[in-house]
Amino acid sequence: MSVLKRLTEPKSLDTMSPLGAVLVYGGLILWSLVVLFPLYWIAITSLKLPIHVSAGPVYLPFVDFLPDLHAWRYIFVDLGNDTLRPYLNSIVVALVSTMLAMLIGSMAAYALSRLEFAPRLASILLFILLGAVMIVAVAGFGVPWWIAAVVALALFLLLARAAGRTMRASLGNGDILFWIISQRILPPVVAALPIYVMFQTLGMLDTRTALIATYTTVNLPIVVWLMYDFFVTIPKDLEESASLDGASRFAIFFGIVLPLARPGLVATGLLVLILAWNEYLLALFLSSANAQTMPVLVAAQNATRGPQWWYMSVLILLMILPVIFLTLLLQRFIAKGMLLGAVKG
Amino acid sequence: MAVTSAAHVTAAPPERESLSDWLDRQAGRLFILPAVILILGFSIFPLIASAYLALSRFKLAPGGYTLTFIGWFNFKKMLTGSQQFHLLGTFGAITLLGWVIMLATVALVVWGVVRYVRSGRVTVVGSIGRLITIATALALSVLFAVNLGEGGQLGTIATTMFYVAGGVAVQFALGLGLALLCAKPIRGRSFFRVLFFVPLMVTPVGIAYTFRMLADTAVGPFAPLWHWLGYAQTSWSADAWTARFVVLIGDSWQWIPFIFIVLLAAIESQPRDEVEAAQLDGASGWQIFRDITWPSIAPVAATVVLIRAIEAFKIIDLPNVLTNGGPGIATESLTLHAFIEWRALNLGGSAAVAYILLFLSTIACVSFFNFVVKPMREARA
Numbered sequence: 109m110s111v112l113k114r115l116t117e118p119k120s121l122d123t124m125s126p127l128g129a130v131l132v133y134g135g136l137i138l139w140s141l142v143v144l145f146p147l148y149w150i151a152i153t154s155l156k157l158p159i160h161v162s163a164g165p166v167y168l169p170f171v172d173f174l175p176d177l178h179a180w181r182y183i184f185v186d187l188g189n190d191t192l193r194p195y196l197n198s199i200v201v202a203l204v205s206t207m208l209a210m211l212i213g214s215m216a217a218y219a220l221s222r223l224e225f226a227p228r229l230a231s232i233l234l235f236i237l238l239g240a241v242m243i244v245a246v247a248g249f250g251v252p253w254w255i256a257a258v259v260a261l262a263l264f265l266l267l268a269r270a271a272g273r274t275m276r277a278s279l280g281n282g283d284i285l286f287w288i289i290s291q292r293i294l295p296p297v298v299a300a301l302p303i304y305v306m307f308q309t310l311g312m313l314d315t316r317t318a319l320i321a322t323y324t325t326v327n328l329p330i331v332v333w334l335m336y337d338f339f340v341t342i343p344k345d346l347e348e349s350a351s352l353d354g355a356s357r358f359a360i361f362f363g364i365v366l367p368l369a370r371p372g373l374v375a376t377g378l379l380v381l382i383l384a385w386n387e388y389l390l391a392l393f394l395s396s397a398n399a400q401t402m403p404v405l406v407a408a409q410n411a412t413r414g415p416q417w418w419y420m421s422v423l424i425l426l427m428i429l430p431v432i433f434l435t436l437l438l439q440r441f442i443a444k445g446m447l448l449g450a451v452k453g
Numbered sequence: 454m455a456v457t458s459a460a461h462v463t464a465a466p467p468e469r470e471s472l473s474d475w476l477d478r479q480a481g482r483l484f485i486l487p488a489v490i491l492i493l494g495f496s497i498f499p500l501i502a503s504a505y506l507a508l509s510r511f512k513l514a515p516g517g518y519t520l521t522f523i524g525w526f527n528f529k530k531m532l533t534g535s536q537q538f539h540l541l542g543t544f545g546a547i548t549l550l551g552w553v554i555m556l557a558t559v560a561l562v563v564w565g566v567v568r569y570v571r572s573g574r575v576t577v578v579g580s581i582g583r584l585i586t587i588a589t590a591l592a593l594s595v596l597f598a599v600n601l602g603e604g605g606q607l608g609t610i611a612t613t614m615f616y617v618a619g620g621v622a623v624q625f626a627l628g629l630g631l632a633l634l635c636a637k638p639i640r641g642r643s644f645f646r647v648l649f650f651v652p653l654m655v656t657p658v659g660i661a662y663t664f665r666m667l668a669d670t671a672v673g674p675f676a677p678l679w680h681w682l683g684y685a686q687t688s689w690s691a692d693a694w695t696a697r698f699v700v701l702i703g704d705s706w707q708w709i710p711f712i713f714i715v716l717l718a719a720i721e722s723q724p725r726d727e728v729e730a731a732q733l734d735g736a737s738g739w740q741i742f743r744d745i746t747w748p749s750i751a752p753v754a755a756t757v758v759l760i761r762a763i764e765a766f767k768i769i770d771l772p773n774v775l776t777n778g779g780p781g782i783a784t785e786s787l788t789l790h791a792f793i794e795w796r797a798l799n800l801g802g803s804a805a806v807a808y809i810l811l812f813l814s815t816i817a818c819v820s821f822f823n824f825v826v827k828p829m830r831e832a833r834a
Contacts, residue, residue, distance in 0.1 A: 215488070239501050294811065306498075328491060386658075427659055
């Protein structure tokens with residue numbers, strides 16, 4: 109056997125040729141460096157004095173420069189509460205909105221996977237029409253918003269039945285599912301302005317509640333999409349026998365279906381949690397001082413004296429560490445969840 | 454909403470039902486109602502309100518604000534008026550590159566139309582949908598051609614399309630490559646899998662600052678390299694294209710893991726026995742990929758590109774923090790454009806930009822779903 113052949117051909121089916129192995133491991137290690145180097149750079153920058161940053165790059169702690177905890181001290185001690193408040197805001201907003209989105213989204217996904225819905229097309233058109241009229245009345249003619257809302261709702265209830273009689277076309281489950289998922293295409297910036305005005309009118313701007321409600325809705329489509337796929341794969345026999353035993357739909361859902369869908373819940377929940385934790389645009393619109401979240405705080409470090417890299421690095425680390433820890437813990441679930449969403453679509 | 458379910462059969466007659474029976478009978482509606490109300494309140498209502506805002510002029514007035522209905526003026530101003538340079542960019546004389554782009558688009562359109570007519574499944578809805586897609590594609594290609602021409606500059610539409618198309622292409626290529634590497638019989642596969650997944654978890658704002666640090670030619674980690682190459686005095690953020698590419702690199706660093714993890718799972722579930730049989734027959738790695746692996750992962754690949762593209766249209770954090778949209782408007786995405794208009798209290802203009810983004814991303818994503826994702830799934834099924 110020539111040397112060339114021995115280098116390029118595998119010994120057996122499950123192994124690689126020596127040359128192939130070098131290339132594969134080389135590629136993997138190269139990409140590991142690409143992933144790790146930015147993280148390493150943040151970590152060491154958080155230990156640098158300003159002089160170490162501004163005088164040109166130094167690479168190795170203890171060799172090139174002496175690590176110093178001044179940035180950490182500044183963020184934790186000097187700023188103390190100003191760091192703690194956004195951090196708490198982020199935790200509360202991300203956790204609560206994730207739990208709400210998971211609960212509401214799973215319920216909707218379950219209903220869509222088990223029951224037949226047939227909303228009348230006419231009622232939907234009527235609803236949109238009344239909504240448009242209401243907005244024009246409030247914005248264009250200065251009608252108080254709550255009067256407009258009550259009148260619109262009353263008109264809707266009065267006319268819905270009549271409209272349904274004249275136009276019999278109705279939508280199916282697939283249409284509802286598509287409608288919910290398509291909300292993800294909607295760029296947040298389209299909705300951000302009216303949501304801003306809405307919370308301003310309600311006097312709820314810059315509160316955690318406003319952020320929680322908004323994030324819950326923004327992430328609902330993902331939950332419905334992924335959880336629908338999980339529920340479809342769960343066999344119905346158990347539910348049917350429980351139903352014959354007289355269990356209510358609520359008991360079946362919370363007692364039988366949700367525990368069975370646990371892997372899906374974990375994967376979807378983690379994904380949604382991370383999205384809520386990292387969200388920036390809506391937080392920028394809806395919060396200023398009290399409800400400020402971490403991404404906004406990090407972005408705000410670009411002070412007039414130029415970016416304070418060392419403080420920023422500490423803040424970025426504070427944001428990354430909990431999610432990386434969670435990811436390491438639950439990594440397997442996420443891959444599964446994402447695959448399911450992508451495959452079934 | 455009419456609900457038919459097994460609950461109907463067991464429900465008590467209406468005149469003597471208790472609260473819990475009633476609740477159980479209404480379970481379907483109660484399950485779905487919270488989601489519908491939330492989406493109506495936070496998506497549909499804002500959508501209608503935004504449409505109204507896009508057609509009005511917003512002015513701060515003593516004790517509040519006034520909204521004046523002005524029709525299409527906001528759109529006209531950006532499409533043909535004083536703000537045209539911002540949204541559509543500056544038009545230049547079309548160069549060779551521009552002709553190539555337009556010809557390629559026309560060729561693609563002709564190919565698609567011929568295939569559609571030959572398929573013998575021509576319908577009214579299908580034709581209207583294709584007309585919209587073709588019109589958008591041609592308009593975008595002309596826009597790119599004039600923006601890239603001599604003396605031309607990219608506006609926010611072209612920049613956003615560059616982020617979407619360029620970003621998705623780079624991320625897909627590298628994500629697929631990494632997934633193929635990780636699917637080889639290697640040691641420590643789960644280690645690499647976890648490690649490669651990490652960037653997805655990092656907040657985009659943090660990524661933006663990190664890449665600003667890394668890309669600094671004077672004090673960043675690669676400063677000696679730039680110095681050696683003679684670029685130490687130049688700043689990447691002063692040149693439009695390098696600034697755009699830095700944004701693209703940051704975006705790719707974050708999103709390659711997403712494509713990687715999904716494609717890896719898809720590759721691992723490809724038919725093992727077919728691969729082994731092909732290996733025994735002496736097929737090359739490329740043949741195995743082309744004939745077995747790719748057909749089996751194509752539907753997933755198309756879907757993951759679609760998901761990525763949907764999110765890519767919304768990019769704002771990276772250009773905002775990395776370059777503040779600059780130099781000039783070179784790295785400004787449509788979302789950032791809308792945000793900047795909002796900050797300048799031009800709410801009508803902001804809503805108009807947002808609506809243009811909505812149309813663009815909806816047409817692009819629905820077209821991609823219908824003409825790429827669906828055929829690939831059907832070919833597999």
